[in-house]
Amino acid sequence: MNTLLRPLLVLFTLLTLLTGVIYPLAVTGIGRVAFANQVSGSLVMRDGKAVGSALISQSFQEPKYFWGRLSATSPMPNNAAASSGSNLGPTNPALIDAVRGHIDALKKADPGNALPIPVDLVTASGSGLDPHVSPAAALYQVARVARERHWDPVKLRELVLDHVEGPQWWIFGEPRVNVLLLNLALDRAQ
Amino acid sequence: MTGQAGFSLLLFLGVLAALGYPLGIYMARIAQTAPIGGLLGKLERAIYRVAGVDPAHDMPWARYAVSVLLFNALGVVVVYLVQRLQLWLPLNPQGMANVAADSAFNTAVSFVTNTNWQGYAGESTLSYFTQMLALTGQNFFSAATGIAVAFALIRGFARRSAQGIGNFWVDLTRSTLYILVPLSLVLAVIFMGQGVIQNFQGYKQVQALESVTYTQPKLDVAGEPLKDTQGNTLTETLTAQTQTLAMGPVASQEAIKMLGTNGGGFFNANSAHPFENPTPLTNFLQMIAMFLIPAALCFTFGRMVGDSRQGWAVFSAMTAIFVVMAVVAMWAEGQGNPLLTPLGVDQGHSALQAGGNMEGKETRFGIVGSALFATITTAASCGAVNAMHDSFTPLGGMVPMWLIQLGEVVFGGVGSGLYGMLIFAIMAVFVAGLMIGRTPEYIGKKIQSFEMKMTSIVILVTPFLVLVGTAIAVMLEAGRLGIFNPGAHGFSEVLYALSSASNNNGSAFAGLSANTPFYNTLLAIAMWFGRFAFIVPVLAIAGSLAKKKRIEATAGTLPTHGALFVALLVGTVVLVGALTYVPALALGPVIEHLQLHAIH
Numbered sequence: 125m126n127t128l129l130r131p132l133l134v135l136f137t138l139l140t141l142l143t144g145v146i147y148p149l150a151v152t153g154i155g156r157v158a159f160a161n162q163v164s165g166s167l168v169m170r171d172g173k174a175v176g177s178a179l180i181s182q183s184f185q186e187p188k189y190f191w192g193r194l195s196a197t198s199p200m201p202n203n204a205a206a207s208s209g210s211n212l213g214p215t216n217p218a219l220i221d222a223v224r225g226h227i228d229a230l231k232k233a234d235p236g237n238a239l240p241i242p243v244d245l246v247t248a249s250g251s252g253l254d255p256h257v258s259p260a261a262a263l264y265q266v267a268r269v270a271r272e273r274h275w276d277p278v279k280l281r282e283l284v285l286d287h288v289e290g291p292q293w294w295i296f297g298e299p300r301v302n303v304l305l306l307n308l309a310l311d312r313a314q
Numbered sequence: 315m316t317g318q319a320g321f322s323l324l325l326f327l328g329v330l331a332a333l334g335y336p337l338g339i340y341m342a343r344i345a346q347t348a349p350i351g352g353l354l355g356k357l358e359r360a361i362y363r364v365a366g367v368d369p370a371h372d373m374p375w376a377r378y379a380v381s382v383l384l385f386n387a388l389g390v391v392v393v394y395l396v397q398r399l400q401l402w403l404p405l406n407p408q409g410m411a412n413v414a415a416d417s418a419f420n421t422a423v424s425f426v427t428n429t430n431w432q433g434y435a436g437e438s439t440l441s442y443f444t445q446m447l448a449l450t451g452q453n454f455f456s457a458a459t460g461i462a463v464a465f466a467l468i469r470g471f472a473r474r475s476a477q478g479i480g481n482f483w484v485d486l487t488r489s490t491l492y493i494l495v496p497l498s499l500v501l502a503v504i505f506m507g508q509g510v511i512q513n514f515q516g517y518k519q520v521q522a523l524e525s526v527t528y529t530q531p532k533l534d535v536a537g538e539p540l541k542d543t544q545g546n547t548l549t550e551t552l553t554a555q556t557q558t559l560a561m562g563p564v565a566s567q568e569a570i571k572m573l574g575t576n577g578g579g580f581f582n583a584n585s586a587h588p589f590e591n592p593t594p595l596t597n598f599l600q601m602i603a604m605f606l607i608p609a610a611l612c613f614t615f616g617r618m619v620g621d622s623r624q625g626w627a628v629f630s631a632m633t634a635i636f637v638v639m640a641v642v643a644m645w646a647e648g649q650g651n652p653l654l655t656p657l658g659v660d661q662g663h664s665a666l667q668a669g670g671n672m673e674g675k676e677t678r679f680g681i682v683g684s685a686l687f688a689t690i691t692t693a694a695s696c697g698a699v700n701a702m703h704d705s706f707t708p709l710g711g712m713v714p715m716w717l718i719q720l721g722e723v724v725f726g727g728v729g730s731g732l733y734g735m736l737i738f739a740i741m742a743v744f745v746a747g748l749m750i751g752r753t754p755e756y757i758g759k760k761i762q763s764f765e766m767k768m769t770s771i772v773i774l775v776t777p778f779l780v781l782v783g784t785a786i787a788v789m790l791e792a793g794r795l796g797i798f799n800p801g802a803h804g805f806s807e808v809l810y811a812l813s814s815a816s817n818n819n820g821s822a823f824a825g826l827s828a829n830t831p832f833y834n835t836l837l838a839i840a841m842w843f844g845r846f847a848f849i850v851p852v853l854a855i856a857g858s859l860a861k862k863k864r865i866e867a868t869a870g871t872l873p874t875h876g877a878l879f880v881a882l883l884v885g886t887v888v889l890v891g892a893l894t895y896v897p898a899l900a901l902g903p904v905i906e907h908l909q910l911h912a913i914h
Contacts, residue, residue: 126366127366128380128381128384130365130366131365131366131367131381131483132381132384132385132388133388134361134364134365134366135361135365135367135385135483135486135487136385136388136389136392138361138364138365139451139454139455139486139487139490140392140447140451142490142491142495143450143451143453143454143455143490143494143495143570144446144447144448144450144451145446145447147450147495147498147499147566148446148450148563148566148567150499151499151502151503151506151512151563151565151566151569152512152513152514152563152566154503154506155503155506155512155513155565158503158506158507159506159507162506162507162508162509162510162511163506163510163511163512163513163565164511164513164515164561165511165513165518165559165561165589166509166592167518167520173521174518174520174521175520175521175522175523176520176522176523176557177520177559177588178509179509179588179589179592180557180559180588180589182522182523182524182557183522183524183526184523184524185524186524189523189524193677198530199528199529199530199552200526200528200552200554201526201528202526202557203557203558204557204558204559204560205437205438205517205558205559205560206435206437206438206560206582207435207437207560207581207582207583207586207587208435208582208583209583209586209674209701209702209704209705209824210673210674210702210705211674211702211704211705211798211799211823211824211825212673212674212704212705212799212825213704213705213799213803213806213823213825213906214651214653214671214673214705214706214707214708214803214906214910215653215708215799215801215802215803215906215909215910216799216800216803217800219651219653219673219705220653220654220657223654223657223659224657227657227658227659240658240659240660241657241658241659241660242659242660242666242667243650243654243659243660243661243667243669243670243671243672244667244668244672244677246654246659247672247673247674247675248673248674249586249674249675249676249677250583250586250674250675250676250684250699250700250701250702251581251583251586251587251588251676252583253583253587253588254588254676254677254678255588256676256677256678257677258666258667258668258677259666259667260660260664260666260667261667263666291594292593292594292595293595295321295325296593296594296595296597296598296683297593297594297595297597297678297679297680297683298594298667298668298677298678298679298680298683299665299666300677300678304523307523308523311523
């Protein structure tokens with residue numbers, strides 16, 4: 125039995141130490157030295173205070189801000205301590221109700237807007253924490269935000285286009301706009 | 315979008331082959347017992363000395379199997395205990411309570427079997443200690459177990475008239491030390507550079523730009539919802555000025571989660587969470603990481619049996635199925651949801667938006683990056699998700715489900731993909747042998763009655779678990795209670811759960827409330843037998859093959875390296891998968907697809 129139990133127990137212990145203690149601590153050490161900002165959450169500061177993370181969405185419902193994706197987290201949307209998607213199936217009536225409800229909210233805040241509604245603006249993200257919207261979804265809201273802030277829509281459109289990130293290295297992913305960073309830029313320019 | 319999809323697919327396959335081939339050759343060296351020099355070599359020999367392992371000692375298959383089972387059973391016990399005691403263990407800044415018994419049991423089996431099904435939500439359930447020591451450790455061990463079994467089966471083909479199939483302790487140690495840890499370290503560092511977090515701090519409060527008003531059920535002191543005299547749940551309205559950001563040692567776990575085809579996320583939203591998968595580049599690397607070792611093992615196989623064409627043949631068969639599936643998934647998701655069009659929603663693809671069915675998907679990945687990820691994670695036995703499969707279109711969701719049901723042999727899990735595919739190769743030469751009336755052989759080994767009996771067990775065990783399990787779940791009240799979406803989609807949720815557990819995938823149609831004693835138990839049983847009722851017969855085949863002489867190919871031998879065999883192999887996989895699952899799929903995604911397009 126000793127030829128079976130000794131390797132079993134010793135290897136389990138040693139390999140657990142290697143993979144469960146030494147390896148994660150080594151990664152943590154490298155991260156602290158090389159990527160101090162990223163490993164602690166890519167925090168965004170304003171007046172010396174953390175106001176969010178550049179990677180995590182926040183709730184925006186006031187018309188003077190750009191709005192982001194829907195968030196299905198509970199108990200409140202954009203809860204970064206309980207990520208979740210809606211998990212609503214494509215034929216579920218609750219999905220259609222959620223989309224319709226958000227379309228109504230958009231129309232109410234900007235009755236004159238006749239642009240087609242970009243799909244990402246009225247659907248929930250996978251994580252509930254998606255920090256981005258498509259450029260189309262940001263441009264859709266320019267008229268409303270410009271009116272609320274008494275801005276020139278052309279100038280605001282330029283600010284939005286400045287915030288469009290293209291596909292990474294020109295080949296990976298989709299063009300997108302970080303909603304929190306755009307809204308912070310708005311507040312700064314005010 | 316067609317151009318973008320085709321380009322992404324080609325780029326992915328190109329990078330995969332370019333990285334997989336050299337890794338496969340390197341792994342063939344790891345599979346030999348020849349000592350490796352340097353610091354790691356010294357560490358390896360020191361480990362053997364302390365553990366009392368003689369690396370030259372070869373195990374017969376039964377001994378190998380017992381070692382595999384004991385090592386993994388010990389893993390279940392340890393992971394269970396750590397979860398049950400986490401409140402009193404270190405690194406628990408959020409004060410996470412001890413996990414309930416049924417959930418802890420399910421999670422322990424889940425991580426040991428390389429399934430990494432998650433009944434719990436990581437950021438609100440598990441301490442950093444549990445995540446780092448218990449779960450990250452098992453991510454390595456389950457992957458190393460898979461590699462070891464694949465090595466053993468390859469040796470069965472490569473050796474002649476041999477009694478043993480290798481030494482499990484050596485295979486385990488060498489896979490961990492020389493393959494998994496170095497690759498994970500490199501990947502974790504790249505991830506951190508892109509924004510994946512790695513720290514041991516408590517959750518962070520930040521001052522949000524806007525306050526959020528929300529309602530939630532009022533709870534009594536015991537945490538139960540309060541009700542008024544009519545029995546209605548009482549709610550309270552609250553306002554939050556701050557946002558709480560979950561933290562943790564994510565990068566180190568994320569790297570092995572993908573490389574080991576484990577797939578258990580640090581957070582509930584898994585790879586959709588921006589702290590796990592922050593950029594399109596990390597998304598691409600995560601996709602590569604899932605297929606890297608499974609693809610490399612094809613080349614390891616070719617190298618070890620002394621005929622690299624055999625490895626390319628298996629690689630080609632896997633690629634053929636994968637490409638078709640990926641194209642279907644990307645097309646289906648790109649079409650969008652026809653029910654949203656009448657509401658004035660624009661689902662078209664343009665320079666300004668990805669369009670398509672964006673429910674449950676992240677903007678930075680869009681349709682291509684999400685549908686491709688879903689295809690890869692289910693072709694492999696990974697189960698990480700960067701989009702919610704439950705919200706996919708019916709056909710887009712059927713692709714991942716069917717890939718799981720095929721037995722995850724399209725690259726598949728680390729090790730398990732190759733040994734699963736080699737079982738199908740044995741099946742394919744057997745079918746061909748029946749057609750031409752010759753004793754089937756594969757890689758110079760006669761395939762006889764014992765191998766075919768074991769192959770039958772391997773091929774039948776997961777369909778049995780999936781179909782019987784699904785039938786039980788939909789017949790019982792406890793099973794039906796977990797269903798979230800109405801109609802045919804609800805049945806798909808249950809079928810997906812059993813398929814995912816039995817084939818050790820771990821992804822879900824996550825609307826299903828599976829964190830109940832019923833599902834935790836049923837799925838844990840499916841996961842355990844789906845893993846080890848598969849591995850033991852595979853090892854038996856390895857043992858039996860190793861004992862045989864290797865016969866030279868003659869004019870009457872079916873060549874197993876050409877296009878004909880690749881087609882035969884693909885045909886066998888698809889036919890077995892179709893015959894077994896088409897009736898069940900017809901009740902779920904097929905009906906839903908017809909309904910979706912009939913009502914609009």
